[in-house]
Amino acid sequence: MNQIAQSASLNKPGASCALTFLRGFVANPAAVGSPLATSSNTVRRMLQPVEWDRVRTLVEFGPGVGTFSREVLRRLPRSATLIAIDTEVGFIDHLRATIDDPRLVAVHGSACDARQIIDGLGNDGADHILSGIPFSTLDEATGDEIVACAAQMLRPGGLFMAYQVKLALEPLLHRHFDEVERARQWLNMPPFHLWWARTAT
Numbered sequence: 001m002n003q004i005a006q007s008a009s010l011n012k013p014g015a016s017c018a019l020t021f022l023r024g025f026v027a028n029p030a031a032v033g034s035p036l037a038t039s040s041n042t043v044r045r046m047l048q049p050v051e052w053d054r055v056r057t058l059v060e061f062g063p064g065v066g067t068f069s070r071e072v073l074r075r076l077p078r079s080a081t082l083i084a085i086d087t088e089v090g091f092i093d094h095l096r097a098t099i100d101d102p103r104l105v106a107v108h109g110s111a112c113d114a115r116q117i118i119d120g121l122g123n124d125g126a127d128h129i130l131s132g133i134p135f136s137t138l139d140e141a142t143g144d145e146i147v148a149c150a151a152q153m154l155r156p157g158g159l160f161m162a163y164q165v166k167l168a169l170e171p172l173l174h175r176h177f178d179e180v181e182r183a184r185q186w187l188n189m190p191p192f193h194l195w196w197a198r199t200a201t
């Protein structure tokens with residue numbers, strides 16, 4: 001494990017993360033979608049197919065308090081970047097305050113603007129995209145725009161990985177990706193659906 005991954009800033013999320021997450025949910029239940037952050041078992045399973053040594057840029061939609069972000073940073077090569085985009089400014093402030101890692105770029109904004117955000121940061125695309133956005137609470141046009149933009153931003157062979165309570169995302173993925181795999185994840189409260197989608201190369 002490299003020096004960065006051993007740093008204290010990547011410790012597992014603790015009570016302050018849980019409280020910040022719950023506050024975010026109370027302030028905006030539709031956008032946050034769940035009062036509890038994702039379980040560590042779900043995080044490991046979701047990230048399992050990623051070939052980490054090939055990743056240069058990973059984009060995360062809806063990092064919340066960084067449950068996935070911390071695990072991504074543990075696995076990410078030293079020279080790679082994690083661009084984490086969230087609409088809740090409190091979550092972005094929390095990420096910046098609790099994760100001291102030069103590979104993390106935490107951006108207050110919407111996944112709808114992901115293309116402009118990553119272009120503005122000098123990236124020409126994403127190797128993989130990870131999404132925690134609750135698509136069931138978005139209107140279909142917005143959800144469709146986010147998934148279409150994600151499919152365009154991904155480099156050849158890149159995965160769009162998503163976790164959700166409901167199945168609203170499924171038709172959007174079939175519309176914009178060639179291959180869509182779904183699994184049920186019971187070891188999460190509430191249980192999730194997990195998706196891995198990609199475009200044929």
Ligand SMILES: C[S@@+](CC[C@H](N)C(=O)[O-])C[C@H]1O[C@@H](n2cnc3c(N)ncnc32)[C@H](O)[C@@H]1O
Pocket residue numbers: 031032033034036037038061062063064065066067068085086087088091109110111112132133134
């Ligand atoms: C279910 S929470 C997931 C949080 C965290 N990744 C986890 O696993 O516990 C959904 C997150 O998506 C964010 N979100 C909702 N709509 C968004 C959008 N359009 N763009 C970016 N983030 C969004 C919320 O603020 C929240 O942080």
